[in-house]
Amino acid sequence: xxxxxxxxxxxxxIKTPQSVNDKKQHKDDQFISHGSQEEIEKVCEGIxxxxxxxxxxxxKIEHHIDIVAENAEQGLYKTHTVDSAPxxxxxxxxxxxxxxxxxxxxxxxxxxxxxxxxxDAIPDWIYKLVVKRLEDEKLIxxxxxxxxxxxxxxxxxxxxxxxxxxxxxxxxxxxxxxYSKSALSFGCRFSFKPIRVSNPVVCLPxxxxxxxxxxxxxxxxxxxxxxxxxxxxxxxxxxxxxTLENAPRVGDPDPPHDLSxxxxxxxxxxxxxxxxxxxxxxxHHHNGRDRHGHNDAVEPVKRRRKSDSYSSHHxxxxxxxxxxxxxxxxxxxxxxxxxxxxxxxxxxxKKATRRPKPFFL
Ligand code: OGA
Ligand code: MN
Numbered sequence: 001x002x003x004x005x006x007x008x009x010x011x012x013x014i015k016t017p018q019s020v021n022d023k024k025q026h027k028d029d030q031f032i033s034h035g036s037q038e039e040i041e042k043v044c045e046g047i048x049x050x051x052x053x054x055x056x057x058x059x060k061i062e063h064h065i066d067i068v069a070e071n072a073e074q075g076l077y078k079t080h081t082v083d084s085a086p087x088x089x090x091x092x093x094x095x096x097x098x099x100x101x102x103x104x105x106x107x108x109x110x111x112x113x114x115x116x117x118x119x120d121a122i123p124d125w126i127y128k129l130v131v132k133r134l135e136d137e138k139l140i141x142x143x144x145x146x147x148x149x150x151x152x153x154x155x156x157x158x159x160x161x162x163x164x165x166x167x168x169x170x171x172x173x174x175x176x177x178x179y180s181k182s183a184l185s186f187g188c189r190f191s192f193k194p195i196r197v198s199n200p201v202v203c204l205p206x207x208x209x210x211x212x213x214x215x216x217x218x219x220x221x222x223x224x225x226x227x228x229x230x231x232x233x234x235x236x237x238x239x240x241x242x243t244l245e246n247a248p249r250v251g252d253p254d255p256p257h258d259l260s261x262x263x264x265x266x267x268x269x270x271x272x273x274x275x276x277x278x279x280x281x282x283x284h285h286h287n288g289r290d291r292h293g294h295n296d297a298v299e300p301v302k303r304r305r306k307s308d309s310y311s312s313h314h315x316x317x318x319x320x321x322x323x324x325x326x327x328x329x330x331x332x333x334x335x336x337x338x339x340x341x342x343x344x345x346x347x348x349x350k351k352a353t354r355r356p357k358p359f360f361l
Contacts, residue, residue, distance in 0.1 A: 046218030
C-alpha cells in the first residue's frame with residue numbers, strides 16, 4: 001500500500017532568531033531554535049515528521065486516552081502501569097521500566113525493565129488506530145513495537161531533559177501528539193525554584209495528530225525535553241518504542257558497580273560553551289516544583305525521598321479535588337518516583353563532579 005502522507009520538511013520548519021528577524025518566518029509562537037546552523041542540521045537529520053491523523057481521527061484517539069485516564073483513576077491497572085505526578089500522568093503498556101528512585105542502584109544506565117506481567121498489555125485500540133497507521137506510513141517496521149507509553153500533561157507540565165535509555169530502547173523512537181500543539185525541545189538545561197529552562201538548540205513543533213520519529217544524533221547525542229511553557233493546555237503523547245531483547249530486567253543480577261548498561265552519551269556540543277544560567281547553587285536543593293508548587297520536575301537524588309512522599313500526597317489531593325468521579329481514587333503505593341527523571345537525574349548525580357555546574361540543574 002502506498003504511503004498516504006508526506007514527510008514534513010523539518011529543517012525548513014525550524015525557526016531561528018535570524019529567520020524570525022529576517023521576517024522569513026512568523027514569530028507566532030515561542031518555538032525558536034537557538035543552536036548553530038550546523039547543530040540544528042545534525043539534530044534535524046535524525047528527525048522525521050508526518051501529519052498522520054485528521055482532527056476527527058485525533059478526537060477518536062483522544063476519547064480512548066480519556067478512558068485510560070478514567071481506568072487509572074479507578075485503579076483498574078497494575079501498579080507499575082501508572083505513574084502519577086502533579087502535572088502529568090504516565091501510563092506504561094507492554095513494557096515499563098524503573099527510573100529515578102525506583103532504582104535500587106542509581107546512575108546512568110541502571111534502568112531496568114519490569115518483569116513480564118507487571119505491566120498491562122498494549123490496548124487493542126493503540127494497535128488498530130495508532131501502530132497500524134505508523135506501520136503503513138513506514139515510520140516503524142511491522143510487528144516491531146513492544147512498548148506504548150502515554151504521557152498526559154496538564155498546562156505547565158513538563159518532562160526534564162533526558163535521553164531515552166539506550167540499553168532499554170531500540171531506535172527510532174516514535175511519538176504522536178494529541179489534544180493540543182506543543183514542542184519537543186533538544187539540548188535544554190533546567191534549573192529550579194523557580195523553574196527555568198535554557199534556550200533549546202532545536203525546538204521542534206509538534207502539531208496535534210503529528211507523528212515524530214527520532215534516531216541518530218537527535219535520539220542519542222542530545223537530550224530532549226518538553227518545556228513547561230510549551231504545554232499551554234492539556235497535551236498527551238503516545239510514545240511507541242521497541243525494547244531491546246537483552247535489556248536488563250528487575251531481578252537480573254547487577255553488573256559490576258562501575259559498569260553501566262549504557263554508554264555515556266553526552267559528548268556532544270551540548271556540553272560545550274554552556275553559558276551558566278544565572279542561578280546560584282541553591283537551586284540544586286529544591287522541592288521539585290516551581291514557586292507555585294506545581295511542577296513536575298527534577299531534583300538531586302539525595303532529596304528524592306522527601307519529595308516523593310510530598311508528590312504522592314500532593315497528587316492524591318489534587319486528583320481528589322479535580323475528579324468528578326465518585327469512584328475511589330486508587331491509592332499510590334508510595335514507593336514510586338513521581339518525576340520525569342529518567343536518565344537525566346542520574347546524569348546529574350554522576351556527572352556533577354566532572355562537569356561545570358549547572359548541567360541539567
Ligand atoms: C518521554 C518523552 C516527550 C513528549 O516520555 O520519554 O520524551 O513528547 N516525552 O511528551
Ligand atoms: Mn524521551
